[in-house]
Amino acid sequence: MPSLEDGEMFLPSTPGKFKDKSITMHRQFYRCFASTSTMFLWALFLVALTAAYLSFQSFVDSGSRYFSTAWGGIQWEKQVRASAQIRRHNGVSVLVTGAAGFVGSHVSLALKKRGDGVVGLDNFNSYYDPSLKRDRRNLLSSQNIFVVEGDINDARMLAKLFEIVAFTHLMHLAAQAGVRYAMENPQSYVHSNIAGLVTLLEACKTADPQPAVVWASSSSVYGLNEKAPFSESDRTDRPASLYAATKKAGEEITHTYNHIYGLSITGLRFFTVYGPWGRPDMAYFSFTRNILQGKPITIYKGKNHVDLARDFTYIDDIVKGCIGSLDSAKKSTGSGGKKRAAAQYRIFNLGNTSPVTVPMMVGILEKQLKVKAKKHMLEMPGNGDVPFTHANISSARKEFGYKPTTDLQTGLRKFVRWYLSYYGYDHGKSVK
Numbered sequence: 148m149p150s151l152e153d154g155e156m157f158l159p160s161t162p163g164k165f166k167d168k169s170i171t172m173h174r175q176f177y178r179c180f181a182s183t184s185t186m187f188l189w190a191l192f193l194v195a196l197t198a199a200y201l202s203f204q205s206f207v208d209s210g211s212r213y214f215s216t217a218w219g220g221i222q223w224e225k226q227v228r229a230s231a232q233i234r235r236h237n238g239v240s241v242l243v244t245g246a247a248g249f250v251g252s253h254v255s256l257a258l259k260k261r262g263d264g265v266v267g268l269d270n271f272n273s274y275y276d277p278s279l280k281r282d283r284r285n286l287l288s289s290q291n292i293f294v295v296e297g298d299i300n301d302a303r304m305l306a307k308l309f310e311i312v313a314f315t316h317l318m319h320l321a322a323q324a325g326v327r328y329a330m331e332n333p334q335s336y337v338h339s340n341i342a343g344l345v346t347l348l349e350a351c352k353t354a355d356p357q358p359a360v361v362w363a364s365s366s367s368v369y370g371l372n373e374k375a376p377f378s379e380s381d382r383t384d385r386p387a388s389l390y391a392a393t394k395k396a397g398e399e400i401t402h403t404y405n406h407i408y409g410l411s412i413t414g415l416r417f418f419t420v421y422g423p424w425g426r427p428d429m430a431y432f433s434f435t436r437n438i439l440q441g442k443p444i445t446i447y448k449g450k451n452h453v454d455l456a457r458d459f460t461y462i463d464d465i466v467k468g469c470i471g472s473l474d475s476a477k478k479s480t481g482s483g484g485k486k487r488a489a490a491q492y493r494i495f496n497l498g499n500t501s502p503v504t505v506p507m508m509v510g511i512l513e514k515q516l517k518v519k520a521k522k523h524m525l526e527m528p529g530n531g532d533v534p535f536t537h538a539n540i541s542s543a544r545k546e547f548g549y550k551p552t553t554d555l556q557t558g559l560r561k562f563v564r565w566y567l568s569y570y571g572y573d574h575g576k577s578v579k
Protein backbone atom coordinates (compact mmCIF):
# COMPACT_ATOMS: atom_id res chain seq x y z
CA MET A 148 0.00 0.00 0.00
CA PRO A 149 1.30 3.44 -0.89
CA SER A 150 1.94 5.45 2.16
CA LEU A 151 0.58 8.90 2.69
CA GLU A 152 3.16 11.64 2.73
CA ASP A 153 2.97 14.76 4.86
CA GLY A 154 0.10 16.92 3.75
CA GLU A 155 -1.37 14.33 1.38
CA MET A 156 -4.33 13.68 3.52
CA PHE A 157 -5.36 17.32 3.21
CA LEU A 158 -5.43 17.24 -0.65
CA PRO A 159 -8.82 17.66 -2.31
CA SER A 160 -9.61 14.87 -4.70
CA THR A 161 -10.35 17.15 -7.66
CA PRO A 162 -11.07 15.21 -10.89
CA GLY A 163 -10.05 16.62 -14.37
CA LYS A 164 -7.27 17.38 -16.81
CA PHE A 165 -4.92 19.28 -14.58
CA LYS A 166 -5.31 16.89 -11.69
CA ASP A 167 -1.77 15.44 -11.83
CA LYS A 168 -0.07 18.78 -12.20
CA SER A 169 -2.09 20.40 -9.50
CA ILE A 170 -1.49 17.44 -7.22
CA THR A 171 2.26 17.76 -7.76
CA MET A 172 2.13 21.52 -7.08
CA HIS A 173 0.06 20.96 -3.98
CA ARG A 174 2.44 18.27 -2.82
CA GLN A 175 5.44 20.55 -3.25
CA PHE A 176 3.63 23.35 -1.51
CA TYR A 177 2.56 21.21 1.45
CA ARG A 178 5.99 19.51 1.71
CA CYS A 179 7.57 22.92 1.85
CA PHE A 180 4.93 24.13 4.29
CA ALA A 181 5.27 21.01 6.40
CA SER A 182 9.05 21.25 6.67
CA THR A 183 8.81 24.99 7.43
CA SER A 184 6.25 24.39 10.14
CA THR A 185 8.38 21.59 11.62
CA MET A 186 11.35 23.93 11.67
CA PHE A 187 9.19 26.63 13.16
CA LEU A 188 8.02 24.26 15.89
CA TRP A 189 11.60 23.23 16.64
CA ALA A 190 12.66 26.85 16.80
CA LEU A 191 9.77 27.61 19.10
CA PHE A 192 10.74 24.67 21.28
CA LEU A 193 14.36 25.86 21.49
CA VAL A 194 13.29 29.39 22.33
CA ALA A 195 11.02 28.05 25.08
CA LEU A 196 13.84 25.85 26.41
CA THR A 197 16.27 28.77 26.50
CA ALA A 198 13.71 30.98 28.20
CA ALA A 199 13.03 28.29 30.81
CA TYR A 200 16.76 27.85 31.48
CA LEU A 201 17.33 31.60 31.79
CA SER A 202 14.41 32.08 34.15
CA PHE A 203 15.62 29.12 36.26
CA GLN A 204 19.08 30.70 36.49
CA SER A 205 17.60 34.01 37.49
CA PHE A 206 15.43 32.22 40.07
CA VAL A 207 18.53 30.56 41.54
CA ASP A 208 20.40 33.86 41.54
CA SER A 209 17.54 35.79 43.06
CA GLY A 210 17.21 32.97 45.59
CA SER A 211 20.76 33.45 46.75
CA ARG A 212 20.25 37.21 46.69
CA TYR A 213 17.23 36.70 48.88
CA PHE A 214 19.29 34.78 51.43
CA SER A 215 22.20 37.21 51.40
CA THR A 216 24.58 39.10 49.21
CA ALA A 217 26.99 39.30 52.10
CA TRP A 218 28.92 36.11 51.42
CA GLY A 219 31.38 35.01 48.81
CA GLY A 220 34.50 36.51 47.28
CA ILE A 221 38.19 36.28 48.04
CA GLN A 222 38.13 38.65 51.01
CA TRP A 223 35.20 36.79 52.55
CA GLU A 224 36.97 33.44 52.15
CA LYS A 225 40.09 34.88 53.74
CA GLN A 226 38.07 36.02 56.77
CA VAL A 227 36.41 32.61 57.10
CA ARG A 228 39.75 30.78 56.93
CA ALA A 229 41.41 33.10 59.44
CA SER A 230 38.53 32.74 61.89
CA ALA A 231 38.61 28.94 61.58
CA GLN A 232 42.33 28.72 62.48
CA ILE A 233 42.99 26.42 65.43
CA ARG A 234 45.50 27.84 67.91
CA ARG A 235 45.95 25.05 70.42
CA HIS A 236 47.13 21.46 70.42
CA ASN A 237 44.27 19.09 69.64
CA GLY A 238 41.95 22.02 69.09
CA VAL A 239 38.73 21.84 67.11
CA SER A 240 37.25 23.88 64.33
CA VAL A 241 33.62 24.77 64.91
CA LEU A 242 30.89 26.30 62.79
CA VAL A 243 28.54 28.05 65.24
CA THR A 244 25.11 28.89 63.85
CA GLY A 245 23.20 31.63 65.64
CA ALA A 246 26.56 33.12 66.64
CA ALA A 247 25.10 36.61 67.01
CA GLY A 248 22.40 35.17 69.27
CA PHE A 249 22.45 34.88 73.05
CA VAL A 250 23.83 31.37 73.59
CA GLY A 251 25.72 31.35 70.28
CA SER A 252 27.77 34.45 71.08
CA HIS A 253 28.75 33.15 74.53
CA VAL A 254 29.72 29.71 73.21
CA SER A 255 31.73 31.24 70.33
CA LEU A 256 33.71 33.41 72.73
CA ALA A 257 34.43 30.49 75.07
CA LEU A 258 35.65 28.28 72.23
CA LYS A 259 37.84 31.01 70.80
CA LYS A 260 39.28 31.80 74.21
CA ARG A 261 40.70 28.33 74.56
CA GLY A 262 42.21 28.40 71.07
CA ASP A 263 39.64 26.65 68.92
CA GLY A 264 38.77 27.78 65.41
CA VAL A 265 35.34 29.41 65.31
CA VAL A 266 33.30 30.61 62.36
CA GLY A 267 29.94 32.14 63.20
CA LEU A 268 26.82 32.19 61.06
CA ASP A 269 23.73 34.31 61.67
CA ASN A 270 20.94 35.80 59.58
CA PHE A 271 20.46 38.81 61.91
CA ASN A 272 16.69 38.58 61.59
CA SER A 273 14.44 41.05 63.37
CA TYR A 274 12.59 38.72 65.74
CA TYR A 275 14.12 40.99 68.35
CA ASP A 276 16.17 44.15 68.01
CA PRO A 277 18.97 43.32 65.52
CA SER A 278 21.18 46.08 66.96
CA LEU A 279 21.74 43.85 70.00
CA LYS A 280 22.83 41.09 67.60
CA ARG A 281 25.16 43.53 65.79
CA ASP A 282 26.70 44.52 69.14
CA ARG A 283 27.24 40.87 70.02
CA ARG A 284 28.82 40.42 66.59
CA ASN A 285 31.15 43.36 67.28
CA LEU A 286 32.16 41.73 70.53
CA LEU A 287 32.99 38.51 68.66
CA SER A 288 34.81 40.43 66.00
CA SER A 289 37.01 42.06 68.66
CA GLN A 290 38.10 38.50 69.53
CA ASN A 291 38.81 37.69 65.88
CA ILE A 292 35.66 35.66 65.35
CA PHE A 293 34.12 36.24 61.96
CA VAL A 294 30.34 35.94 61.74
CA VAL A 295 29.05 35.14 58.28
CA GLU A 296 25.79 36.90 57.49
CA GLY A 297 23.63 34.19 55.98
CA ASP A 298 20.67 31.91 56.47
CA ILE A 299 20.87 28.22 57.38
CA ASN A 300 18.42 27.61 54.52
CA ASP A 301 21.03 28.77 52.02
CA ALA A 302 22.47 25.46 50.80
CA ARG A 303 24.95 27.07 48.41
CA MET A 304 26.45 29.23 51.13
CA LEU A 305 26.70 26.22 53.48
CA ALA A 306 28.39 24.11 50.78
CA LYS A 307 30.89 26.92 50.26
CA LEU A 308 31.66 27.11 53.98
CA PHE A 309 32.27 23.36 54.22
CA GLU A 310 34.38 23.55 51.07
CA ILE A 311 36.62 26.24 52.57
CA VAL A 312 36.94 24.78 56.08
CA ALA A 313 37.12 21.17 57.28
CA PHE A 314 34.95 21.81 60.33
CA THR A 315 35.33 19.14 63.00
CA HIS A 316 32.11 20.24 64.73
CA LEU A 317 28.86 22.02 64.07
CA MET A 318 27.40 23.86 67.08
CA HIS A 319 23.89 24.53 65.83
CA LEU A 320 22.27 27.21 67.99
CA ALA A 321 20.35 29.16 65.36
CA ALA A 322 16.60 28.82 65.79
CA GLN A 323 13.32 30.59 65.89
CA ALA A 324 12.98 30.79 69.67
CA GLY A 325 10.11 31.84 71.90
CA VAL A 326 7.19 29.74 73.03
CA ARG A 327 4.33 32.21 72.67
CA TYR A 328 5.44 33.90 69.41
CA ALA A 329 4.70 30.59 67.65
CA MET A 330 1.01 31.54 67.69
CA GLU A 331 1.75 34.79 65.86
CA ASN A 332 4.18 33.51 63.26
CA PRO A 333 4.04 29.72 62.99
CA GLN A 334 5.78 29.60 59.60
CA SER A 335 8.96 31.15 60.98
CA TYR A 336 9.36 28.07 63.22
CA VAL A 337 8.97 25.71 60.30
CA HIS A 338 11.41 27.80 58.25
CA SER A 339 14.22 27.87 60.81
CA ASN A 340 13.70 24.88 63.08
CA ILE A 341 12.63 22.34 60.46
CA ALA A 342 13.62 23.45 56.92
CA GLY A 343 16.80 25.18 58.08
CA LEU A 344 17.81 22.20 60.19
CA VAL A 345 17.37 19.81 57.26
CA THR A 346 19.39 22.07 54.93
CA LEU A 347 22.15 22.19 57.51
CA LEU A 348 22.16 18.43 58.04
CA GLU A 349 22.27 17.90 54.28
CA ALA A 350 25.41 20.06 54.17
CA CYS A 351 26.93 18.09 57.09
CA LYS A 352 26.09 14.76 55.53
CA THR A 353 27.98 15.57 52.31
CA ALA A 354 30.85 17.43 53.98
CA ASP A 355 34.16 15.64 54.02
CA PRO A 356 34.98 15.17 56.83
CA GLN A 357 31.51 15.11 58.31
CA PRO A 358 31.40 17.28 61.44
CA ALA A 359 30.04 16.02 64.77
CA VAL A 360 26.80 17.89 65.40
CA VAL A 361 25.81 19.45 68.75
CA TRP A 362 22.55 21.37 68.64
CA ALA A 363 20.01 23.15 70.82
CA SER A 364 16.80 21.31 71.54
CA SER A 365 14.63 22.59 74.37
CA SER A 366 13.10 21.75 77.74
CA SER A 367 9.79 22.54 76.09
CA VAL A 368 9.77 19.09 74.45
CA TYR A 369 8.55 17.70 77.81
CA GLY A 370 5.31 19.56 77.15
CA LEU A 371 2.54 18.26 79.35
CA ASN A 372 4.84 15.84 81.19
CA GLU A 373 4.03 15.98 84.89
CA LYS A 374 6.66 13.62 86.23
CA ALA A 375 9.36 15.71 87.92
CA PRO A 376 12.23 16.21 87.57
CA PHE A 377 12.26 15.72 83.79
CA SER A 378 14.55 12.91 82.63
CA GLU A 379 15.66 12.35 79.06
CA SER A 380 13.72 9.07 78.98
CA ASP A 381 10.41 10.76 79.93
CA ARG A 382 7.58 11.23 77.45
CA THR A 383 8.10 13.97 74.89
CA ASP A 384 5.15 13.25 72.64
CA ARG A 385 2.80 15.88 74.05
CA PRO A 386 4.23 19.28 73.09
CA ALA A 387 2.21 22.28 74.28
CA SER A 388 3.42 24.73 71.63
CA LEU A 389 4.47 24.72 67.99
CA TYR A 390 7.92 25.81 69.15
CA ALA A 391 8.15 22.66 71.26
CA ALA A 392 6.82 20.55 68.39
CA THR A 393 9.52 21.85 66.02
CA LYS A 394 12.23 21.13 68.59
CA LYS A 395 10.83 17.64 69.10
CA ALA A 396 10.76 17.19 65.32
CA GLY A 397 14.40 18.29 65.29
CA GLU A 398 15.25 15.45 67.65
CA GLU A 399 13.63 12.97 65.27
CA ILE A 400 15.13 14.55 62.16
CA THR A 401 18.65 14.48 63.59
CA HIS A 402 18.07 10.86 64.49
CA THR A 403 17.42 9.94 60.87
CA TYR A 404 20.64 11.68 59.75
CA ASN A 405 22.47 9.78 62.45
CA HIS A 406 20.90 6.51 61.37
CA ILE A 407 21.25 6.87 57.61
CA TYR A 408 24.40 8.94 57.14
CA GLY A 409 26.42 8.32 60.31
CA LEU A 410 26.31 11.86 61.66
CA SER A 411 27.34 12.09 65.32
CA ILE A 412 24.48 13.90 67.05
CA THR A 413 24.15 15.49 70.48
CA GLY A 414 20.88 17.30 71.27
CA LEU A 415 20.85 19.64 74.28
CA ARG A 416 17.58 20.42 76.03
CA PHE A 417 18.17 23.92 77.40
CA PHE A 418 16.08 25.05 80.39
CA THR A 419 15.12 28.77 80.24
CA VAL A 420 18.61 30.18 79.76
CA TYR A 421 19.23 33.71 81.08
CA GLY A 422 22.09 36.13 81.65
CA PRO A 423 24.06 39.07 80.25
CA TRP A 424 23.54 39.70 76.51
CA GLY A 425 20.29 37.73 76.81
CA ARG A 426 17.17 37.69 74.68
CA PRO A 427 14.90 40.74 75.10
CA ASP A 428 11.80 38.62 74.40
CA MET A 429 12.29 36.54 77.54
CA ALA A 430 10.40 37.35 80.73
CA TYR A 431 13.36 38.24 83.00
CA PHE A 432 14.63 40.67 80.33
CA SER A 433 11.37 42.36 79.38
CA PHE A 434 10.36 42.56 83.05
CA THR A 435 13.62 44.39 83.80
CA ARG A 436 12.96 46.87 81.02
CA ASN A 437 9.35 47.46 82.09
CA ILE A 438 10.19 47.78 85.77
CA LEU A 439 12.83 50.41 84.97
CA GLN A 440 10.45 52.23 82.64
CA GLY A 441 7.68 52.20 85.27
CA LYS A 442 5.47 50.10 83.02
CA PRO A 443 3.33 47.22 84.34
CA ILE A 444 4.39 43.60 83.91
CA THR A 445 2.03 40.70 83.36
CA ILE A 446 2.63 37.64 85.52
CA TYR A 447 0.84 34.52 84.39
CA LYS A 448 -0.73 32.22 86.97
CA GLY A 449 -1.40 28.55 86.49
CA LYS A 450 -4.65 26.64 87.14
CA ASN A 451 -6.04 27.23 90.66
CA HIS A 452 -3.79 30.31 90.96
CA VAL A 453 -0.67 28.18 91.19
CA ASP A 454 2.55 30.07 90.45
CA LEU A 455 4.37 29.11 87.28
CA ALA A 456 7.95 27.96 87.79
CA ARG A 457 11.05 27.60 85.63
CA ASP A 458 14.36 25.85 86.09
CA PHE A 459 16.19 29.07 85.11
CA THR A 460 19.71 28.22 83.97
CA TYR A 461 22.56 30.70 83.91
CA ILE A 462 24.38 31.21 80.62
CA ASP A 463 27.87 30.31 81.94
CA ASP A 464 26.56 26.92 83.09
CA ILE A 465 24.98 26.37 79.68
CA VAL A 466 28.25 27.28 77.95
CA LYS A 467 30.07 24.69 80.08
CA GLY A 468 27.43 22.14 79.10
CA CYS A 469 27.79 22.99 75.40
CA ILE A 470 31.56 22.69 75.48
CA GLY A 471 31.49 19.53 77.60
CA SER A 472 29.15 17.87 75.13
CA LEU A 473 31.24 19.05 72.19
CA ASP A 474 34.43 17.68 73.75
CA SER A 475 32.85 14.35 74.56
CA ALA A 476 31.19 13.94 71.14
CA LYS A 477 32.53 11.11 69.03
CA LYS A 478 33.34 11.64 65.38
CA SER A 479 30.75 11.15 62.66
CA THR A 480 31.25 7.90 60.80
CA GLY A 481 30.11 8.67 57.28
CA SER A 482 31.87 10.00 54.24
CA GLY A 483 30.78 10.87 50.74
CA GLY A 484 27.21 10.90 52.01
CA LYS A 485 27.45 7.25 53.12
CA LYS A 486 27.47 5.81 56.62
CA ARG A 487 30.47 3.58 57.39
CA ALA A 488 29.52 2.52 60.93
CA ALA A 489 26.99 3.24 63.66
CA ALA A 490 27.39 6.80 64.98
CA GLN A 491 26.77 8.35 68.38
CA TYR A 492 23.30 9.77 69.15
CA ARG A 493 22.80 11.53 72.49
CA ILE A 494 20.31 13.83 74.19
CA PHE A 495 20.99 15.72 77.43
CA ASN A 496 19.08 18.01 79.74
CA LEU A 497 21.03 21.17 80.53
CA GLY A 498 19.12 22.73 83.42
CA ASN A 499 19.81 24.10 86.87
CA THR A 500 17.84 21.51 88.89
CA SER A 501 16.16 24.08 91.14
CA PRO A 502 12.96 25.62 89.76
CA VAL A 503 12.00 29.11 90.92
CA THR A 504 8.52 30.60 90.60
CA VAL A 505 7.96 33.60 88.32
CA PRO A 506 6.83 35.87 91.22
CA MET A 507 10.04 34.94 93.08
CA MET A 508 12.06 35.82 89.99
CA VAL A 509 10.29 39.19 89.89
CA GLY A 510 11.06 39.68 93.59
CA ILE A 511 14.78 39.17 92.92
CA LEU A 512 14.67 41.68 90.06
CA GLU A 513 12.89 44.27 92.23
CA LYS A 514 15.63 43.91 94.83
CA GLN A 515 18.43 44.17 92.29
CA LEU A 516 16.87 47.13 90.50
CA LYS A 517 15.68 48.78 93.72
CA VAL A 518 12.35 49.50 92.01
CA LYS A 519 8.93 47.99 92.77
CA ALA A 520 7.23 46.30 89.84
CA LYS A 521 3.68 47.19 88.82
CA LYS A 522 2.31 43.66 88.72
CA HIS A 523 -0.65 42.62 86.70
CA MET A 524 -1.69 39.02 87.41
CA LEU A 525 -3.33 37.02 84.65
CA GLU A 526 -4.52 33.45 84.46
CA MET A 527 -2.18 31.58 82.09
CA PRO A 528 -3.72 31.92 78.64
CA GLY A 529 -3.67 28.89 76.37
CA ASN A 530 -0.59 30.12 74.57
CA GLY A 531 1.76 27.17 74.70
CA ASP A 532 3.15 27.77 78.18
CA VAL A 533 3.74 24.88 80.55
CA PRO A 534 3.22 25.25 84.32
CA PHE A 535 6.74 24.27 85.38
CA THR A 536 10.07 22.84 84.24
CA HIS A 537 12.61 20.95 86.30
CA ALA A 538 15.68 19.20 84.92
CA ASN A 539 17.25 15.95 85.97
CA ILE A 540 20.84 16.44 84.81
CA SER A 541 22.40 13.16 85.93
CA SER A 542 23.08 12.03 82.34
CA ALA A 543 25.07 15.16 81.46
CA ARG A 544 26.86 14.99 84.80
CA LYS A 545 27.87 11.38 84.21
CA GLU A 546 28.88 11.86 80.58
CA PHE A 547 30.88 15.08 80.77
CA GLY A 548 30.77 16.36 84.36
CA TYR A 549 28.05 18.99 83.85
CA LYS A 550 27.44 20.77 87.15
CA PRO A 551 25.59 24.10 87.23
CA THR A 552 26.89 26.43 89.92
CA THR A 553 24.92 29.68 89.57
CA ASP A 554 21.69 30.27 91.48
CA LEU A 555 19.06 32.67 90.16
CA GLN A 556 19.96 35.43 92.62
CA THR A 557 23.61 35.46 91.54
CA GLY A 558 22.77 35.11 87.87
CA LEU A 559 20.20 37.91 87.86
CA ARG A 560 22.63 40.17 89.70
CA LYS A 561 25.11 39.68 86.86
CA PHE A 562 22.36 40.20 84.31
CA VAL A 563 21.17 43.46 85.90
CA ARG A 564 24.73 44.76 86.09
CA TRP A 565 25.16 44.07 82.39
CA TYR A 566 21.72 45.51 81.53
CA LEU A 567 22.46 48.80 83.26
CA SER A 568 25.88 49.09 81.70
CA TYR A 569 24.49 48.34 78.24
CA TYR A 570 21.28 50.36 78.26
CA GLY A 571 22.14 52.92 80.94
CA TYR A 572 20.20 54.04 84.01
CA ASP A 573 17.74 56.31 82.31
CA HIS A 574 14.97 53.79 82.80
CA GLY A 575 15.26 52.39 79.35
CA LYS A 576 14.40 55.55 77.44
CA SER A 577 17.43 54.88 75.27
CA VAL A 578 16.59 51.21 74.92
CA LYS A 579 17.96 49.97 71.64
Ligand SMILES: O=C(O)[C@H]1O[C@H](OP(=O)(O)OP(=O)(O)OC[C@H]2O[C@@H](n3ccc(=O)[nH]c3=O)[C@H](O)[C@@H]2O)[C@H](O)[C@@H](O)[C@H]1O
Nearest residue numbers: 324325326365366367417418419429430445446447455532
Ligand atom coordinates in the same frame (compact mmCIF):
# COMPACT_ATOMS: atom_id res chain seq x y z
O1 LIG B 1 13.43 26.23 78.17
C1 LIG B 1 13.12 26.40 77.01
O2 LIG B 1 13.28 25.56 76.18
C2 LIG B 1 12.48 27.68 76.59
O3 LIG B 1 12.83 28.67 77.56
C3 LIG B 1 12.27 29.91 77.32
O4 LIG B 1 10.85 29.81 77.37
P1 LIG B 1 10.11 30.14 78.72
O5 LIG B 1 10.51 29.20 79.79
O6 LIG B 1 8.67 30.23 78.39
O7 LIG B 1 10.77 31.55 79.10
P2 LIG B 1 10.12 33.00 79.23
O8 LIG B 1 9.47 33.37 77.96
O9 LIG B 1 11.19 33.87 79.74
O10 LIG B 1 9.02 32.80 80.34
C4 LIG B 1 9.40 32.41 81.66
C5 LIG B 1 8.19 32.36 82.54
O11 LIG B 1 7.63 33.65 82.65
C6 LIG B 1 6.25 33.61 82.36
N1 LIG B 1 5.86 34.87 81.72
C7 LIG B 1 6.35 35.21 80.51
C8 LIG B 1 6.02 36.39 79.92
C9 LIG B 1 5.14 37.25 80.58
O12 LIG B 1 4.80 38.35 80.10
N2 LIG B 1 4.65 36.88 81.78
C10 LIG B 1 4.98 35.71 82.39
O13 LIG B 1 4.52 35.40 83.48
C11 LIG B 1 6.07 32.42 81.45
O14 LIG B 1 4.75 31.94 81.54
C12 LIG B 1 7.10 31.46 82.03
O15 LIG B 1 6.54 30.75 83.07
C13 LIG B 1 12.69 30.44 75.97
O16 LIG B 1 12.05 31.66 75.71
C14 LIG B 1 12.37 29.47 74.89
O17 LIG B 1 12.91 29.95 73.68
C15 LIG B 1 12.89 28.11 75.20
O18 LIG B 1 14.26 28.09 75.02
